[in-house]
Every structure is written in structure tokens, then in C-alpha cells.
Amino acid sequence: MEIVRRHPIAAGLLGFILLITMFSSVIVLTETNQAVISRFGKPVRILGAEQAGINWRIPFAESTIMIDKRVRDLDMDKQQVLSTDQRRLEVDAFARYRVVDPLRLFLSARSVEQAEQQLKPILGSQLRNELGKRPFASLLSPEREGAMENIRTGLNRLARQYGVEIVDVRIKKADLPSGTPLESAFERMRTARQQEARSIEAEGQKRAQIIRAEADADAARIYAAAFGKDPDFYEFYRAMQSYQATFLPNAQGRGGQTNIILSPNNEYLKEFTGR
């Protein structure tokens, strides 16, 4: 106490240094991180999943690099993939990865961001290679044939060098490149629709025709059934109807002016002659 009162500045300084030392010897490791601790640049130990919380290090001599241990996103740039039948597809994919070996990551890439930069082109070329072995039709759903699994294993082999484990590789988008491929797809859709429209129309006409023909046949049958009972009477009956229809003005009062010249021998005038 006496010394403190006599040299307040020195005491303050000492306290300050002590504080700094204390802080720099403590590492607070959160659940989302793991840490590589290196002594004078040489990695000496790793604080992994079990060591979350307070950890100690030798102040000033040891430095810490925090490495995310969550599942992270590796988003790839768009890739043009050429299928075996020479058609192009623009593929947008992503991978999910997790750092499983922080020491290896630290030695090969120093940081997660660096490792990502180096893995990105590898993912792209893996994707192109694997999908390029397939015809266009199966490119549309590569999951069904296990292509994505192949890409994942291929990528994992390389990613292990960075202490990284690829959890999943997925295709986010698979689009036709703009320009000719897209236009021709639109054109194909358009012509397919037009074809469909024509065939629907023709189908409608066909059905209508059949309906009409069936009705005609039915009517003929009904007539035949009725009139067939006495063809001779039908002849007479129908002639009577027909005369009325042809010589009489119709309902609208329109009709040809008819001149009839009768011979006295006519059946109608049989009684007229007074025989």
C-alpha cells in the first residue's frame, strides 16, 4: 500500500500491464468456433468442440486463430455444362462443408476464406466433368442417377487436403443459356402448343361429325320403321304433304306464284266433267 501511494504512475502502469497479460492469456471459445493455437507461428494445439468456454494460453507467445466449425456455404459461380449430345446448360450449384481438421486447414490455407477460394474452382471442374458425361435429359435431374453423390465424393477427396468435409453438393439452378438455346426452347414450346391446339380443334370437329351422322342414322331408322309398314300408303301420304309444301305459300306468306293448267282428264276433275 505504501509503495502504491508513493509511485502512483508506476503502480498504475503495472496494473495495466497485469490486466493486459491476464486478458491475453484467456481465450473465450464459443460453440460456433474451434481454435488453432500457435506458438511463435508454429501451431501447437487445437481447441475443438469439447473445449468451448474458457481456455488458457501463454500470453504474448501464443496466438489464436478462430475457425468456424458450423456448416458453411460454398457458393459456386455459374458453370456452362456441355452434355454428351452437345447441348448446353448453365448450372448454378452450391456445396455445404464443415471444417473437420482445423490444423490441416490452418497449414494448407491459413483461413476458412482462403480454403473456400481454393475449393471453388475445384467444385466447378468436378461438376463439369461429372455432368459432361451425361445426355441432356438426365442433366435435368442428376440427383436421380447419383451424379451429385459422385461429385461429392470426388470433391471430398480433394477437400480432405484442406481439412474440410463436404456435407452436400446440390444444384440450385439449371437453366438454358440465354440466346439461341433459350429461344429455340421457346419456339419448341410454342409449336408444341399450336400443334395441340390444332389437334384439339380437329378432335372437336370429328366428334361433332360423328354426333351428326349418328343422329341422321337414327332419324332414318325411325322413319323406316314407321313408313315401312305400308310403302304404298306412305307414297300417297308423302305426295300429299309434298304438294302442299311446294304449291302453297309458306308461313311467311312468301311463295311462288303458281299457275296450274289442268287437263279435264285430271283425276281431280273427274267428277267435274259430270260423267
Add this chain to the structure above:
Amino acid sequence: MTIFSGWGARGRALFSDNKGPWGAPPGSGGGNEPPSGNEPAGGPWGDTPRRGRAPVSSLDDFLKRSRGRLGGSPGGGFNLGGRPNRSLIAWAAIAVVLLWLLFTTMHSISGQERGVVTRFGRYSHTLSPGIGLTLPSPIDRVQKINVEDIREVNLGSAAEETLMLTGDQNLIDIAYQVRWNIRDPEQYLYELAEPEDTIRQVAESAMRQIISQVGLQDAMGVARGEIEARVRDEMQQTLDSYRSGVVIQGVAIRQADPPSQVNDAFKEVTAAQQKAQTEVNNANSYALQLRQIAQGEATAFDKVYEQYKLAPEVTRRRMYYETMERVLRNVDKTVVETPGVTPYLPLGEIRRSAPRTGGQ
């Protein structure tokens, strides 16, 4: 960031603890000084390093008031003037510490929330709804996570086209919504670096995958419900494999249309369907009419025939005369009586009426 504010709080705490010791020496010194001279007692107080600070003026006021009391009774006044002054600072410090303890140890967790507690960054336990007690702030930290709240992610929009390839290599413009909530707060916090981005990407990927397995017609119409269910399952499976602690509540396709470039062709199909239906309807009405007429005529014939059979000759003659009567009543008639007369036809008259007859 949270770590920094944590250290900040700790720093402040240390500072407030230091107040006592710093404040104490002048206090003890001042306790000895006032009896030597009543008036100059203000000197040492005024010269302390606190001059210029806000609390000083109130402190001075307090001292003045206590000095006024000192003038009345020096012995008692001395005690009243020195001690409360010291304890006031101590009390304030204690109050601050207590308040801080209160706010950082008691956490009210509402019904929809869970409180994830970390001790020096390490996951310790999860607080259920109610009042949860933890150690004070720099040691324990609580993150409140709402587990009931349904969050929405919208993909694709009415404004711009999101084209996807269908299984029959057509394009479809699709917009959909994903609803999700948090099932497991610890996994949600610690397993995924960017949970919302992940959900968005997984949704896009799953939708593309499922759409590429169905045809355009199905995707636009009948199979919508099935697609929604399959996308939901696919997403859930993927997110579970990431141990994301997220539940997909549902996927809803808001729009599934042909791309605008080919929309006209799709309208043509609809028009053709209408047209075909019209065609069939017309044929049906024709058929109905034709059958009715046939049946009507046949029935009429049957009725007449029934009567005819009873008296064939008479009926026949009657019908003949009736018809001839009707026919000949309204027409111009010429009866050429004598066989020797050559009939003269007034062709001009016939021609005059010809255009009219021809017109009918």
C-alpha cells in the same frame, strides 16, 4: 461483438469497484481536516481531481449544507458531514452492481421463446418459458430464440420470371413460398453458419429437382399439391442432414405459369378447346332436333295410318281432295276443256313472275 461488449461490461465493473478505493483516501483525509479550520475546509475538497465533473457541484452543495450545520454543533456535525458522504458513493456503487446483477441474472422467457445459455461461450443449458436464473452477464449469456414464430421465405416473384426446366424440357415460370420455424434452438444457433441463406438455397434446389421430374402440364395444374409435398419432404431431409434444427412447415406454389414468351400459344390451346366444345355442342343440338323431328313425323304417320287402315279407300280419297283443295284454292288455275284447243301460254306473264319464283 458480444465478446467485446462483455469485456466492456467487465471493464466498467472494475472501474466502479475502483471508485471506492479512489474515493476513500480524500474522504479519510477530509475527515481529519475540518476541525482545524471551518472556512478553509473547502480548499482541499475543491482541489481534488474531480473538479469540473458533474457530480462535484452537488457534492459541494452537500458540503456547504453540512458546514452550515457544523457551525451549530461542531462535534456532531463533523460525523454527519464526513460519513454519509463516503457511504453515498459506496451505496451508489452497490445499487449499480445490484441493478446490473438483477438485469443479467433474471431472464423472462415468454411462451414462444427458449433461452440458450452459454457460460464463457460454451453451451450450458436451455431455459424454458418462465423466469430463468443464470450467473451474471460476462459469465453467462442468454440468447432468446423464438421457436413458435413461423418465418416465410419467398422465392420467385410476380415481377420477374423465375424459369425452371421441367421433365419434358419445357420452361415454367414459378413462384413459391416456404414457411419454417425453429425446432431446436441449439442446433439452429451452432450448426449452420447462415441458416436463412441455407434454407433459401435448399428450397431452390429442392424445387428445381422436383420440377425436373414432372411434366409442364402436371406442374401447372394437377400435380401442384404433390409437388409441394415432395419439395417439403426433400427440404426437410436435406436440412436434417445439416442438423439445422429447422422444421419446414409447408411449401406453397403461388404461381406456375408458362413463360410470357409463349403465353399466346397457350391461350391458343384454350381457344381451341372452347372452339371444339362449341362444335360438339352445335352437333348435339342438331342431333337432338333431328331425332325429335323424325319421331314427330313418324308418330304423326302412325296415327294417320291407324285411321287409314280402318277405311283405306275413303281416307285416301278424303286426304286427296282436302290436299287438292288447299293447293288449288290459292293458285291461278287454267282448265283447258276441249281437246282440240291448242293451249296458248302467256310466256310474258310467266317471265314477269319468274324472277320472284326464282328468288324463292
